[in-house]
Amino acid sequence: MESSRAWLEPVLTVILTPVKGQQQRLEIVLGWDSGDAAQLYGSSLLSSPCFGEQPKRYLDHEALVSQVRKVEEENQLLRLQLIQSQAQEGTDSDQQVSSFVKDQDVLGDKRSNRTGCPKQRVVQKCELIHVAIVCAGYNASRDVVTLVKSILFHRKNPLHFHLITDLVAQQILRTLFQSWMVPSVHSEVSWIPNKHYSGIYGLMKLTLTKALPSNLSKVIVLDTDITFATDIAELWAVLGKFSDKQMIGLVENQSDWYLGNLWKNHKPWPALGRGFNTVIKQSPTLVYQLPCFWNVQLSDHTRSEQCYTEVSDLKVIHWNSPKKLRVKNKHVEFFRNLYLTFLEYDGNLLRRELFGCANLPSLSSGQLQQALEELDEDDPCYDFRRQSLIQHRVHLFFLQYEFPALTDAADVTLVAQLSMDRLQMLEAICKHWIGPISLALYMSDAEAQQFLRYAQASEVLSSRRNVAYHIVYKEGQFYPVNFLRNIALKNAQTPYVFLTDIDFLPMYGLYDYLRTSILQLELPQRKAALIVPAFETLHYRLTFPKSKAELLSMLDMGSLYTFRYHVWPQGHAPTDYAKWRTATVPYHVEWQPHFEPYVVVRRDCPLYDQRFVGFGWNKVSHVMELDVQEYEFLVLPNAFIIHMPHAPSFEISKFRLSSSYRECLETLREEFHQDLSRKYGAAALKYLTAERNL
Structure with missing residues (x-):
């Protein structure tokens, strides 16, 4: 059995403090591994092979090429020293890093004699590195994940992120980093409008000194559209070489953008020369x-190819073109591959410890670790229990x-879940709802x-702005339905929710019909669950009925059926389809075993019980808890949904083929009944009685 500790160790601690104004600061402390590409207070902070000297303000092309060649020679010598050190000493990875640092010190002295570069400051093994990132909006919240992945991949030091966000990114990133098991978020900064083409994001950087903690002496500041190709500790070392007067690297x-000669009547934001992006x-x-x-x-208007000769010397790649991956550059294929590698890299693999450094576990991680340790690996249902404890990103x-x-008092959100194999249902559902x-x-x-x-x-999908997509990243062997x-459910924004599955198409006009029914039945003043009768078809091409009358006709002709009547009639029989055929007003039905x-x-209804994963009893348990909380069940007479055919899911196949799977599901069901009795007392006894009478 593999160790559960590695995936459970927190990488980040997230602490959120709301402040005045719309803009927030998310402060994320990375506890284990880190790597980062950076800027220092407002512009890109980039380290130099000569950390101790002050370079000329303007380097011509020939001088820069010469300097890069010298760095290449020095890098080759460093690599040779590292290989020799590893071969001679046969040390572990930490000792190899230590040996490499020592070699740098020795070679730094040699470089001083040859190039005039003073010895580089060494970053201590567990030294905390601070990074600040301005991140606002939905797109930036995706971009910053790729940046962080590239940092975590290379990192060898604890890392502290300070994220300057708007309210949108605040909610997204808080959940993302907490679920990623990363530590600490703090917020503060005011929202200031401006007219720069970069919008609010450029100006937000100017507020960093006020937004960041007053006791923070140094920080690396990053854009979200960059990718690291090295350990951020190399960049952090530069800060130790600033003179007393130097404040920013x-x-x-x-880019030639600020020169104003890219096209006719090109009038960019005013700047001195190419600028540092600051005054x-x-x-x-x-x-x-x-x-x-x-x-x-x-971007297509930069001199980037003139500042290096080999891609192996690059540290940070900045995708600052609107065309992103289609820019013109002789090494664009390398840049694209590096970016795509981190874009699609499994973030779960970055939940690794920094051995030898003090851990910063969060409360939730400690509780999860304890729960895992209490599991019995000899339990036949161990895998089920472990799955329910996984902290998904x-x-x-x-x-x-x-x-x-x-939102009005009757507004309702359709709530569902899916995996990649059901993606084709999205467009159809958006057309129906x-x-x-x-x-x-x-x-x-x-x-x-x-x-x-x-x-x-x-x-269809790109034209909709009222569809919220929440990615839950895969982990474990069961589908966490x-x-x-x-x-x-928890991220719906309306007072009411329609709890359905992704392979059902709602009848046309169901959204408006449900809103009307909510008001007519005075649901705000009563605790009720409105049942939408479910049907199914075996035909992949179906002329969808436009009314109840058309549906009944198709039902009589055999092109439609009541849902699962031939394999699981208990699930929907209490809906009383015979009564529904002639009903014109909502009618009450009573709970029965296996009703789903x-x-x-x-929206504030009970949550689903997460012990049920894969196939079986996931909806039944939820409806049972609605009943024990005394929800009325009202069947709507003019509403319906139709299940569309698809290949069996992997989970239902496991249920059908594995007797141990079915036995564990029975065990979990019994435990659910016991927990329900402890939670609700005598009101839950009828469920145990009903089970025994089946």
Whole structure:
């Protein structure tokens, strides 16, 4: 049995403190591994092969090429020293790093004699590195994940992130880093409008000194559209070489944008020369200028190819072009592959400890670790129990979502969950349901990017702004169906939710019909669950009925059936389809064992029980808890949904083929009954009695 400790160790601690204004600061402390590409207070902070000297303000091309060649020679010598050291000493990875640092010190002295570069400051093994990132909006919240992955991949030091966010990114990143098991978020900064083409994001950097903690002496500041190709500790070392007057380390802007001669009537934002993206060029003594291979800007109007000769010397790649991966550069294939590697890299693999450094476990991680340790590995249902304890990474609102400014008392959101094999249902559901939708998608990092491309290319999906997509990243061997449902349910924004499954198409006009029914039945004043009767078809091509009359006709002709009547009639028989055929007003039905209808309830209804994973009893247990909380069950006479045919899921196949699977499901069901009795007392006794009488 593999150790459970590695995946459970927190990487980040997230602490959130609301402040005045719309802008927030998310402060994320990384406890185990880190790597980072950076800027220092407002512009790209990039380290130099000569950390101790103040470079000239303007380096011509020939001088820069010469300097890069010298660095290449020095890098080759460093690599040779490292290989020799490893071969001679046969040390472990930590000792190898230590040996490498020592070699740097020795070679640094040699370089001083040959190049005039003083010895580089060594970053201590467990020294905490501070990084600040401005991140606002939905797109930036996706971009920052790729940046953080590249940092974590290379890191060898504890890392502390300070994220300057707006309210949208605050909610997304707080959940993302908490579920990623990363530590600490703090917030503070005011929202200031401006007219710069970069919008609020450029100006937000100017507030960093006020937004960051007053006791923070140094920090690396990053854009979200960069990728690290090295350990951020190399960049952190530069700060120790600043003179008393130098306050900021920068690479001069490589773009010709500010020169104003790219096209006719080109009038850019005013700047001095190519600029540092800040006004500090007026005070050059404050600036520690750094080589541009720490900030290789990939746009069509840059001199980036002139500042390096080999891609192996690059430290930070900056995707600062609107065309992103289609920029013109002789090494663009290398840049693209590096970026795509981290874009689709499994973030779960980055939950690794920094051995030898003090851990910073969060409360939730400690509780999870204890729960895991209490599991009995000899328990036949160990895998089921372990799955329910997994802390899945969650990226809320993966695409842009327009929150309802004013929701009426009867507004309702369709809530469902899906995996990659049900993606084809999204367009059809959006055509049938015009109201808000909240979906939890269970995907790997790579699949999430496939979904992003699919949604952006779809005319139907790209035109909708009231569909919230929440990515839950894959982990474990079972489909966490009820965890997914809870993610979608908790992030709905309307007073009511329609709890359904992704393979059902709602009747046309159901959204408006449900809103009308909620008001007519006075649901705000009563505790009720409105049942939407479920039907199914075996035909992949179905002329969808436009009314109840058409549906009944198709039912009589055999092209439609009541849902699961031939394999699981207990699930929906209490809906009383015979009565529904002639009903014109809502009618009451009573709970019966195994009842699992699709219902409309208040958003604050009980959550689904997450012990049920895969197939079986996931909806039944939820409806049972609605009943024990004394919800009325009202069947709507003019509402319906139709299940569309599809290949059997992997989970139902396991249920059918594995006797141990079915036995464990029975064990979990018995434990659920016992927990229900402890929670609700005598009111839950009828469920035990009903089970025994079956």
